[in-house]
Amino acid sequence: MGALHVTRAVLPYLKDGAAIVNQSSTAAYQATGFYGLAKVGINHLTISLAAELGGRGIRVNAIAPGPTDTEATRSIVPEAMVRQLALKRMGTVADHASTLLFLLSDDASWVTGQIIAVDGGQVVRL
Template identity: 65%
Template sequence: MTRFTGKTAIVTGSARGIGEGYARALAAEGANVVIADLNAELGEQVAKQIVADGGSAAFKSVDVSSEESAKELVEFTVEKFGKIDHLVNNAAIYGDMKLDLLLTVPWDYYKKFMSVNMDGALVVTRAVWPQMNRGGSIVNQSSTAAWLYSGFYGLAKVGVNGLTQQLAHELGGSKIRVNAIAPGPIDTEATRTVTPGNMVADMVKALPLKRMGTPEDLVGACLYLLSDDAKWVTGQILNVDGGQIFRS
């Protein structure tokens, strides 16, 4: 398929894991992809491999909590590819996340965490949307943690959901759609690092579909929401979670 031929997409946090899966899939469907991440070594590798596979990609270092860094990302993308059509706000502190309670987490760490995991999506969207030229689409990375007890990680995802819905209203007049994906438990290196094995086993037992998800399980939802197949879909949070969350 070539739904994204001639389009340019920025994917933050795409040097590995789920973000890398999104970036590779977009490139495979014809998009010019900017691999935006703090990890230059891995990010460069992903971009080079996409090009080697026949796609179009470039790496740009970005700190999504920084307005200046987000502005530089936009300038790089426009200079490199001429425009911006799609944005995936995937970057997050996760693989090395500290586990703590809202009542006891060190305040400086909490503020840094929220500046990336919640505010980062807004920072990058504010930088990108003027370049979308009255059209485009944005996908934010949420989580089913927004509907479960998950401490400050879940709180950040509640914020991402609210941000998605508010921006859908503010940007609708500019013909920009904003949606979010809420993954359930996904088998990534980061999840294996953060979540104890016994907790993972208990989560899988409770799922109607008795397995962990994979990054590949999320790709179809992301491409759908970004594409014209979803041209009348905005302000939605789509669970891709093996049936973990039931909402009426």
């Protein structure tokens, strides 16, 4: 509910051309229990808000990170999982930041309602 509450709080201040980027996860596309279910909710909120706010010129997207190299994940993400990624490495915070900056920029002025997987090819959707 956090993403919804924050959106409601900032909405009166957003103008034409504003962008919202929600935090999802590739867990939304896998059998990962309640965490994955929560991220599916973020994805649906993202596309619903994109449709609702598009008329006001507000874009809404989300980033869905895959396995990311952080101090917390180094001990829990198995090397076998990393070898299964198309790019054969864990993501970095910089990988996600670059996507975030793109989605917030004018370069993404025609992008809304999208969940961008930044996951090294972990999840492939048709």
